[in-house]
Amino acid sequence: MPETGVMGTITLFCETKGMNRMDMSTVALVPVSSYGQAEVDAAVRTGVELLGGIGAFVKQEEKILLKPNLLSGALPQKAITTHPAVFSAVCRLLREAGYAHLSYGDSPGNPVTTPEKAADVSGISEAAEKWHLEKADFDAGSVVRFPEGKTAHSFYLCKGVQEADALINLCKMKTHALERITGGVKNLYGCVCGAKKAVGHAQYPSSEVFADMLADLNLCVKPRLHIMDGITAMEGNGPTSGVPRAMNVMLFSADPVAMDTVFCALISLNPATVPTCVSGERAGLGTMNADRIRILTPEGEITCARAAEKYGQPDFDVRRDKLSRSFFMKLMPLLPFLQDRPKVDRKKCVACGLCEKACPVPEKAVKSGNGKKAVYDYKKCIRCYCCQEMCPAKAITVYHGMFAKK
Ligand code: SF4
Numbered sequence: 083m084p085e086t087g088v089m090g091t092i093t094l095f096c097e098t099k100g101m102n103r104m105d106m107s108t109v110a111l112v113p114v115s116s117y118g119q120a121e122v123d124a125a126v127r128t129g130v131e132l133l134g135g136i137g138a139f140v141k142q143e144e145k146i147l148l149k150p151n152l153l154s155g156a157l158p159q160k161a162i163t164t165h166p167a168v169f170s171a172v173c174r175l176l177r178e179a180g181y182a183h184l185s186y187g188d189s190p191g192n193p194v195t196t197p198e199k200a201a202d203v204s205g206i207s208e209a210a211e212k213w214h215l216e217k218a219d220f221d222a223g224s225v226v227r228f229p230e231g232k233t234a235h236s237f238y239l240c241k242g243v244q245e246a247d248a249l250i251n252l253c254k255m256k257t258h259a260l261e262r263i264t265g266g267v268k269n270l271y272g273c274v275c276g277a278k279k280a281v282g283h284a285q286y287p288s289s290e291v292f293a294d295m296l297a298d299l300n301l302c303v304k305p306r307l308h309i310m311d312g313i314t315a316m317e318g319n320g321p322t323s324g325v326p327r328a329m330n331v332m333l334f335s336a337d338p339v340a341m342d343t344v345f346c347a348l349i350s351l352n353p354a355t356v357p358t359c360v361s362g363e364r365a366g367l368g369t370m371n372a373d374r375i376r377i378l379t380p381e382g383e384i385t386c387a388r389a390a391e392k393y394g395q396p397d398f399d400v401r402r403d404k405l406s407r408s409f410f411m412k413l414m415p416l417l418p419f420l421q422d423r424p425k426v427d428r429k430k431c432v433a434c435g436l437c438e439k440a441c442p443v444p445e446k447a448v449k450s451g452n453g454k455k456a457v458y459d460y461k462k463c464i465r466c467y468c469c470q471e472m473c474p475a476k477a478i479t480v481y482h483g484m485f486a487k488k
């Protein structure tokens with residue numbers, strides 16, 4: 083019997099393109115106008131239903147970990163962290179469907195905060211208490227071997243991640259100085275324990291190699307479902323110091339690369355310039371090929387191009403130049419005037435010393451604190467931008483060389 087409705091449209095779309103529907107990744111896109119709890123609850127229900135229902139991803143008897151983006155802990159309106167209304171809506175969905183074993187956690191990158199403080203400030207603790215979620219242990223961790231990794235063969239994973247049977251990734255739609263965007267693939271780095279994250283930056287010291295490691299991390303942790311909070315996104319100097327931007331969508335997928343690719347489509351960014359999309363596809367984590375991504379909305383299936391037209395904001399402030407994989411681009415770091423680097427606005431710097439603490443280079447490529455404003459030694463700098471991510475005064479931006487384009 084021929085399929086009708088959304089499924090019929092999908093079949094027709096795939097047959098027209100000469101593709102098997104099973105080869106494709108699906109992303110649900112749900113428009114959301116605000117963080118009003120009732121609207122977000124309905125959006126989460128719709129998004130998950132479009133993908134086949136929560137039972138398609140997790141079983142009732144499993145221990146399920148919710149992994150929001152808590153970064154350094156910030157008020158929800160700053161658009162740095164996953165909004166508590168989104169977190170709460172996912173808790174409601176799971177509880178109402180009879181899921182009993184729920185926990186939550188994230189390991190913040192900020193060296194002077196704790197997972198508990200970050201969850202408190204961002205409003206996640208309060209939502210978790212309301213739905214009786216356990217705090218997963220994101221303070222302790224141990225090495226987990228991953229011999230099948232192409233780049234990383236082990237990870238220092240938080241105990242809370244290791245104790246869970248299944249992880250649901252609740253990521254935030256934002257820009258990122260190192261990886262250009264932080265969506266589904268990047269958010270998993272919070273599964274790595276506290277200070278070990280800085281070690282990872284030193285171990286994988288370029289956006290491309292770091293993205294290769296992130297793809298391996300995703301393959302190791304195997305999140306079952308990714309949900310992106312794009313109701314208010316962050317553009318510009320993300321992931322901490324950018325500007326909130328209303329995008330008014332939520333994305334849902336089992337494929338984080340496809341989901342990040344739809345994010346790219348919405349902001350008119352070529353996914354081939356996003357290291358986590360390139361590495362993710364190469365590692366077999368998912369697809370960034372728009373022809374292999376089905377986008378399901380409450381009104382039916384649409385293409386990436388149509389999603390961009392209907393829901394996108396092409397002037398979104400994000401870095402858009404090519405990745406440094408070409409021969410010419412590889413030469414750029416040899417020429418100082420072309421070289422990417424963090425730079426400090428000394429008028430904004432409050433000499434807090436956080437950038438020095440966050441710097442993963444043992445001999446520290448930035449010195450600050452005790453009344454001294456930040457000073458860089460670019461010869462030691464590995465361009466990881468942990469300092470920019472952690473600066474509470476938005477004093478650090480990234481200079482992308484004279485040929486960089488927005
Ligand atoms: S640059 Fe930012 S993090 Fe570094 S000392 Fe100044 S205010 Fe603190």
Ligand code: SF4
Nearest residue numbers: 441463464466467469
């Ligand atoms: S100075 Fe900043 S960008 Fe350079 S290595 Fe240290 S944290 Fe990374």
